[in-house]
Amino acid sequence: MSDNNPARHLSDAAEGIRAFNHTSRSAARDWEFPSHAYSAVGNLSYLAGMLEQAVQQSTRPVMHTYEHGRVLIDNGGDADAKVAELVAAQRDAEVAAAALTAAVQRMHNAVSPMGLDTTGIPEFEDDEDDE
Template identity: 50%
Template sequence: MPGPSRSLSQAADLVRQFNHDTITTGGDWQYPPHAYDAIGSLAYLVGMLPQAIEQTMRPVDRTHQDSRVTVDGGRDPQQAVMQLRAAVTDAVHIARLLSAAVDRMHSAASPLGLDTRGLAEFDEDGEG
């Protein structure tokens, strides 16, 4: 699967890996700043979704403009493209709402920290 579709496939694989890596806490995934960093990256990713979703229409629009779209079962290409466009419009709207929500998550996580008092791994002299 070459080209842009491959890029999205790789992005999906990386999100799947993140989901696997964060099933449990430990090491580099146990404190609020870890969540803050991850949410920031997630906000960046989600913020790009509306454009990515919209741009999936480019090959369809181009082919449709050239009157070259066909539809399985002999359905009307104009109607099929209009249905796809409506779904894309809905997806872009929902992606924008998701992006705003994840941005709020990032802001809410920003002030969270860790009380390190009494945690041996944070004691400067190595004493608990």
């Protein structure tokens, strides 16, 4: 897939999500406090917010080809029926993407005021003395 192929970016995004899923499985120094979740959920909210447009634009090659009467379906299938199925599924995906966006934005709003109570944690005691 060439760098100019838009599908390449979706492949890269999927790989980024796979990497996140892998590295976020356990707590680590950079993955243990509410501020870390706030950052991650913020990025996830941004990503989810772009899914509806990506869903819309992902079918453009099919629609372009269909509008020119050039869609061919394996085994002599009905192009009109398959494109109608695609369009209906696309609408469902757009609705789901909008719902996902709203839910993840609520997650981001919920985690926003959260912080770490450092009382009694030795590595944070020096910071408390500075106040």
